Amino acid sequence: MSQTNTAETAGGSFKGSLLRAGGHTNVQLGVICLLILVVMTALRPQMFLSSYNFESMAFFMPELGILSVAMMIAMLTGGIDLSIVGVANLAGITAGTVFGYVAGEAGAGSLGVAPVILGVGVGLLVGVLAGLLNGLLISGLKITPILATLGTGQVFIGLCLVLTGGPAIVGFPSAWNWLGNGKIAAIPVPLVLFVVLCVALSLLLSRTSFGLRLKMIGTNPKAAVYTGIERGRMIIWSYMLTGGLAAMAGILLSARTNAAKSDYGASYLLQAVLIAVLGGTNPAGGKGNVLGVALAVISLTLLSSGFQMMRVSNHLIDFVWGAFLIAVIAINSFRGRKAR
């Protein structure tokens, strides 16, 4: 569906094609965003609308956003990646270990820009290799994505434990921390990175044959093979992309908190699945767009920030996330039934 839409609007404005790629789901999500914004503002006007609140959201939202986009890409081919949080932590920890070696006695805080670029490179490499492993297991050995990534996720978290011995790695170079806490012209760096990634990925998915082929694999695997798509290779590429994105999120997480640990962000996994599904991604494959996921992550960030302001316990927020996921499933199911 979305492929034909995108093809038709090839001449149209970029924004137009972005909106149309998700259809009315994105419009709905936009409305939900506004609604949450209005309700939260009405309940806690002083706190919610403060620039401080928006700034802090802009710093921590991108990690979750990138993980959700990564999950969406895995779901496009009808798969799922349960190892993203493991990959993210492994990337941060590997980079931290590298900094430790490079800096030696002086301490990682004194390192300059060059080692940080090396660290980013190593982190992303770890992510892409982890994704390659996932892709090979899934397309080469024909293991179900759920079990393959459940197993590799465990291995990645295990490697984090082996590398750190348990406690967190603390003290990253200041240039690394700039990635998570810095600003470019008053805009938080993570937000800039998130927006750039979203635009790039959305172009990749809607304007290139790569994106089109990924969606076709998810829509109808058999037909995709008959049209000459090399399914195995495409799946490996898609998991490598997912792994690289997860590593990016891990880099931002460790840069923002100035620490890396094997069990950071454990609750992000469920949230990434929820946001991907909420953003109009079909877990059975074939449907998904970046704008939808971005809108979903914004609305959920607004929601949880509002709850925190009303002093709702973190556990009850977990409950709300889970209930939200089930509600979305139910609504999608009713809508699907009506469409039929």
Add this chain to the structure above:
Amino acid sequence: MKLFGSADAIIALILVVAMVLIGLINPAFWQLSNIFSLLKSNVVIGLMALGVLLVMISGGIDVSFTAFAVAGMYLVVRSMVALDYDGVILPFLAATLIGGLLGLMNAGIIHKFNMIPLIVTLGTASVVRGLVLGLVGTSNVNINQMPDALIAFGRTDILTLERANGTTFGLTAMIVIYIAVAVGIHLVLTRTMIGRSVYAYGADAEAAKRVGFNTGRTMIFVYCTAGALAGFAGLLHSSMIWLANPRDFVGLELDVIAAVVLGGASIFGGRGTVLGTVLGVFILVMIQNSLILMGIDTTWQRVVVGGMLIAAVAVTALRDRRAPV
């Protein structure tokens, strides 16, 4: 012999080879006290695995049972403390019931909305854990508050032996419960209509429906049993460790799923046996517990479990490709 299918025989063989290898590295493995403690560690994971086995045979996957186990355990122990009630049978019935009702919620959502079980159970797990921790409490019920009857029940042994130095060790009586439940599920799966319908549903849900199975009832049976077993196992766990911790079992779902896959069940449904699962659980628990005996650092434990899961699913994937159902 009908008891050992070819797949179960291979798993049993792997188990024997692993036992011999571990025994060669460290003969302490064969001490009766070690074997008894291994069997004890099997009980809770094994009971949960039997539930997951049902779900996997039906072609689904369940990651919510650990949350249900926490709900069953913590709600019951907290109410026992609050009511100052001391007993065994009623609490276990209540925990089983709580798990079963939560399982009913899974079955309803999965069947009614025709939604991928993984995503549904991720959601319900978060809902249940969030409610228990957010509304009921986050503090442990420690040994000094734990109901005495539960502790006494958990430490019952069916066999007590004496070491050379005079201290005693025993084989927990809970193993009897585990074996009884395993035999019960085996009989239900192989001898009853509802059991066969689970295999039929897992092999081909549409075909099962057309043959005349009431697939809604099958789903309710599968997820309620899985939930009930989890609730029961949760309370049993706390009575065996004399502690009720509402943050318990986090991440255990992976170990249990790994054990069931190790036991030869296929995630695509339609395949899996109770005997295979029991053996799979034993292999997993044995290797986890023997890492220290083998002189391997415990930080490697998760790598080993993950690696075992990948190896097991790779083997089952190859098998499924060779013999398509």
